[in-house]
Amino acid sequence: MIPAFDRIDHIHLYATNRNRAEQWYADVMGFKRVPELESWADGGPLTLSNSSGTVHIALFEAPAQPCRSVIALSVGAEEFVAWRQHLVDKLKRPVEPEDHQLSWSLYFADPDGNPWEITTYQHAIVATLLKPVGM
Incomplete structure (x- = not known):
């Protein structure tokens, strides 16, 4: 799911x-x-x-550059962990969470290189839920 x-x-x-x-x-x-x-x-x-x-x-x-707007979607702590596993399963590669101190983010791109982010502000909760994810 x-x-x-x-x-x-x-x-x-x-x-x-x-x-x-x-x-x-x-x-x-x-x-x-x-x-x-x-x-x-x-x-x-x-x-x-x-x-x-x-x-x-x-x-x-930043210096002028081609438009690479990042679309960021917000989720809760448990959904963040579920999205990490889902992305690893679908993309067939590690997707490491990035700790921004106030939030956590997962970064990935579509096949055309368009960047996406999944983020949560439930920082402390996610820190307790994160575990290594295998492929």
């Missing part, structure tokens, strides 16, 4: 000047910083959200 998703969690966006981009997203889209995730902004993403918290973008500063 394929595990369920909660929602689309966030979309990765790249900007050559993150400060200018943050201002644009505030002025045009009404997106503001997510205070709980600001610690990531030093070297990582600056997470912005709409006023209701239903739309998130992870704004990375």
